[in-house]
Amino acid sequence: MTQTSIPHIDLTPLLEGAGSDDPAHADSVAAIVDAACRSGFMTVGIAPGQLALPDDIHARLLRFFELDAAAKQRLARHKFEPANGNVYRGYFPPQNEDPTWKEGIDLGADVAHPERADAASGDPLREPTPQPPAASLPGWSDDVAAYYTAMESLGGVIAAALAEGLGMPRNTLMQPFENGNSTLRLIHYPERPAETLASMPAVDGQGDARRRMVGVPHCDNGFITLLWQDRVGGLQVQTPDGDWEDVAPRDNALVVNFGRLLSDWSGGRIQATEHRIVGGTRSRHSIPFFFEPAVEATIEAPNADGDGGYVYGDRLWQRMQAFVEFQGLERAPAARD
Ligand SMILES: O=C(O)CCC(=O)C(=O)O
Numbered sequence: 140m141t142q143t144s145i146p147h148i149d150l151t152p153l154l155e156g157a158g159s160d161d162p163a164h165a166d167s168v169a170a171i172v173d174a175a176c177r178s179g180f181m182t183v184g185i186a187p188g189q190l191a192l193p194d195d196i197h198a199r200l201l202r203f204f205e206l207d208a209a210a211k212q213r214l215a216r217h218k219f220e221p222a223n224g225n226v227y228r229g230y231f232p233p234q235n236e237d238p239t240w241k242e243g244i245d246l247g248a249d250v251a252h253p254e255r256a257d258a259a260s261g262d263p264l265r266e267p268t269p270q271p272p273a274a275s276l277p278g279w280s281d282d283v284a285a286y287y288t289a290m291e292s293l294g295g296v297i298a299a300a301l302a303e304g305l306g307m308p309r310n311t312l313m314q315p316f317e318n319g320n321s322t323l324r325l326i327h328y329p330e331r332p333a334e335t336l337a338s339m340p341a342v343d344g345q346g347d348a349r350r351r352m353v354g355v356p357h358c359d360n361g362f363i364t365l366l367w368q369d370r371v372g373g374l375q376v377q378t379p380d381g382d383w384e385d386v387a388p389r390d391n392a393l394v395v396n397f398g399r400l401l402s403d404w405s406g407g408r409i410q411a412t413e414h415r416i417v418g419g420t421r422s423r424h425s426i427p428f429f430f431e432p433a434v435e436a437t438i439e440a441p442n443a444d445g446d447g448g449y450v451y452g453d454r455l456w457q458r459m460q461a462f463v464e465f466q467g468l469e470r471a472p473a474a475r476d
């Protein structure tokens with residue numbers, strides 16, 4: 140399959156460039172806006188060292204999956220471990236009954252900014268992230284904090300480029316991210332046992348190369364997703380004519396896509412594009428970072444559903460109910476005056 144609709148954009152002019160007077164800066168901004176408004180997906184090239192992270196940072200984060208099942212289960216969300224109080228953050232085990240047979244952990248802002256958690260509020264969106272004991276994965280929490288912070292800055296660079304390129308007031312887009320509540324998710328799609336594969340229809344490929352759907356089609360809810368995927372591949376994006384196009388893995392790059400709330404914010408100019416994961420016969424890992432505003436941020440969205448504005452956490456919770464991991468959960472939002 141040839142890749143035609145997902146552009147690759149070098150971010151160097153924005154990460155290291157001379158500023159907005161530099162013609163290369165303007166080119167990158169225009170390319171980002173074009174990608175956001177056409178396909179809703181792009182890959183961005185980031186040279187080693189540009190984010191001040193170790194080259195093996197993704198492998199370091201994925202050490203999480205070396206923990207044994209009992210250690211992971213101790214971090215499980217309430218839905219999967221009723222004795223635990225954490226509802227929004229923490230581990231989710233594979234669920235056999237669903238095509239989305241993956242395990243992972245959702246890590247919140249407190250991994251890098253402890254003051255952003257507020258356990259006393261009773262609001263799941265502000266709960267602290269359960270982490271494994273330091274002795275079981277030495278250095279892991281520091282790596283998580285470093286990666287989280289680097290992705291927050293990268294999200295800010297892309298958001299600023301979008302605001303600039305769309306001619307929208309920079310502060311309208313950037314201010315909600317102060318005190319942001321982004322989610323760093325580590326995902327493992329296990330190799331599936333042959334007996335479960337047998338009952339799953341193949342979406343493409345022949346013989347041993349047949350691929351099944353292991354991540355159901357969806358649009359992301361939030362603002363900007365910064366996704367690292369390993370070399371196995373399997374991420375697909377829906378094209379306007381309804382076909383599915385592979386987003387091929389690339390080294391020194393991240394996949395960037397946009398969520399429904401950003402699409403609302405832009406009055407529908409920015410696309411929140413459907414994507415899915417296919418595979419099943421090989422273990423695969425990915426690390427999305429969902430760059431998101433503060434829970435209490437008011438988002439001005441002139442053309443959004445409803446009254447043209449909303450409180451971010453409220454809208455996020457409402458939209459999350461479509462995802463199997465969150466169905467049936469109650470939210471007790473913090474009291475606001
Ligand atoms: O695993 C991937 O590559 C993408 C995961 C994804 O789309 C999501 O978690 O929203």
Ligand SMILES: [Fe+2]
Pocket residue numbers: 357358359414
């Ligand atoms: Fe997604």
